[in-house]
Amino acid sequence: MHKEIIIFGIGKYGKQYVKRCVDCKVGHIRITDSNKELWGTEYMGISVERPEDVFTDRVELVVVAVSDKYRNEIFNELAEQYKVPSRNMKYYTETIVLSKEEIYNMGNMSLDKELEEGMVFTGEELCSLLRKETLNGLEHFFFEEKHKLMDKWLHYFEAYERFFSKYKEKDVTILEIGVFKGGSLQMWKHYFKGKNNKIKVYGIDIDENCKALEEEDIEILIGSQDDRDFLQDVKKRVGKADIVIDDGGHYMDQQIITFEELFDLVNENGIYLCEDLHTSYMKEYGGAYKGNTFIEYSKNLVDDIHAQYLETEELSRNKYSASIKSITYYDSMVFIEKKKAADKSISIQIENQ
Numbered sequence: 001m002h003k004e005i006i007i008f009g010i011g012k013y014g015k016q017y018v019k020r021c022v023d024c025k026v027g028h029i030r031i032t033d034s035n036k037e038l039w040g041t042e043y044m045g046i047s048v049e050r051p052e053d054v055f056t057d058r059v060e061l062v063v064v065a066v067s068d069k070y071r072n073e074i075f076n077e078l079a080e081q082y083k084v085p086s087r088n089m090k091y092y093t094e095t096i097v098l099s100k101e102e103i104y105n106m107g108n109m110s111l112d113k114e115l116e117e118g119m120v121f122t123g124e125e126l127c128s129l130l131r132k133e134t135l136n137g138l139e140h141f142f143f144e145e146k147h148k149l150m151d152k153w154l155h156y157f158e159a160y161e162r163f164f165s166k167y168k169e170k171d172v173t174i175l176e177i178g179v180f181k182g183g184s185l186q187m188w189k190h191y192f193k194g195k196n197n198k199i200k201v202y203g204i205d206i207d208e209n210c211k212a213l214e215e216e217d218i219e220i221l222i223g224s225q226d227d228r229d230f231l232q233d234v235k236k237r238v239g240k241a242d243i244v245i246d247d248g249g250h251y252m253d254q255q256i257i258t259f260e261e262l263f264d265l266v267n268e269n270g271i272y273l274c275e276d277l278h279t280s281y282m283k284e285y286g287g288a289y290k291g292n293t294f295i296e297y298s299k300n301l302v303d304d305i306h307a308q309y310l311e312t313e314e315l316s317r318n319k320y321s322a323s324i325k326s327i328t329y330y331d332s333m334v335f336i337e338k339k340k341a342a343d344k345s346i347s348i349q350i351e352n353q
Helices: 012-022 068-081 123-129 139-145 156-167 185-190 208-213 228-238 252-265 278-283 294-304 319-323
Strands: 005-008 030-033 046-049 061-064 089-091 095-098 119-122 172-178 201-204 218-221 241-246 266-275 324-330 332-338
Touching: 005 012, 012 030, 012 095, 012 228, 046 061, 061 068, 061 119, 095 123, 119 123, 119 172, 123 139, 139 156, 156 185, 156 241, 156 266, 156 324, 156 332, 172 185, 172 228, 172 252, 201 208, 201 228, 208 218, 218 278, 228 252, 241 252, 252 266, 252 294, 252 319, 266 324, 278 294, 294 319, 294 324, 319 324
Parallel strands: 005 030, 005 061, 030 046, 061 089, 172 201, 172 241, 201 218, 241 266
Antiparallel strands: 095 119, 266 332, 324 332
C-alpha cells in the first residue's frame, strides 16, 4: 500500500516497531532519527539515515515511534523543518503492522482480500480492506464515524455487541473507568442512542484535563480508581448503572479494588466488564502467572457462585453467590452479569403424560 515507510525514532519504541516490521516481512523501510550520533549505524540490518536524506516530496507515510512525551515536539519538527504534510504523519499507535503468515483475532470482522506481503496500515487503510457486511454498529462507528481518539483491540467489538446490544435504544446508564481522549464515551453514547431513550455516560479518570471532554449526556468524574473513598462517592453520585467498564490503569490492585467497590453499583441483570486482563500476566502491572492478579481473583468468583453446593465449611455463601448470574471470559476480557438477588438455586423433576 506504501512504496516506502519511514520510521522516525530508534529508541525503545522505534526498535520495537522496526522489529515488528522486520518480523512481518514489511519491505521498503527506512529509519531516521534526530540524534546525529545514530546516523550511519544499523538496527536489524537497516541503516539509520539523516532526516534530510529521507524526507522528500515522495514521502507517503512517516511513522513516529517515540514516547508520548516527545510526540508533539517531533510532529512539529517534521512539519516545520522538513515540510512533511500532516496527512502523511502517524503516531505508531495509530498504525497496525500485519503479516501475511499470521492469523488475527478480529471477532466477526474479516478482510476483503488476503495480504500478499507484510504491510503497515493506518486506520483508514485498514477500514478500506474490511468486508463492510461483517461490521457491527460499534465497528462502523470506530472505523467510519467522527469521534475523538480511541484505542481498541479489534476482537472486543464482537463481545461488546453480544453483551450490550440488549440496551440499544433503551434507557441506560454506563460508567467507564479510563477516559483517555474521550472517543470510547462517545461510542457508547452513539451506540445506545434511540429516538426517545435516556442515556447517561459517566467517565472516570485521574487526569483533570479529561473534564474538558464532557458533552451532552457525558459526565467526567475525576479521581483514582484505587481510592475507595472516591469510589464510594461515585456510587452516591451515580446511584445505579446498567454497565460498568474497567478500562483504567490495568494494575492488579486497581482492578480488584474497583470491582469490590463498584460491583454493587450494577443494576440487576446489568453487566460488569473488566478489560485488558492480559496485564494479569505482565510484571509491569503487578501480574504473574498464578499470582495475586485479577484473573485469579475472578476465578474465585466461580467458587462463590457454587458455594451452596459445598459440603465443607471452607467457603460460605456471600454477596457474590447471591448476585452473580454468569462469568464469561474472552481474550483479555471478563463479563460478569448480575442477577436478581437469590439465596439458592432449586431443582425439581416433572413428568407430564
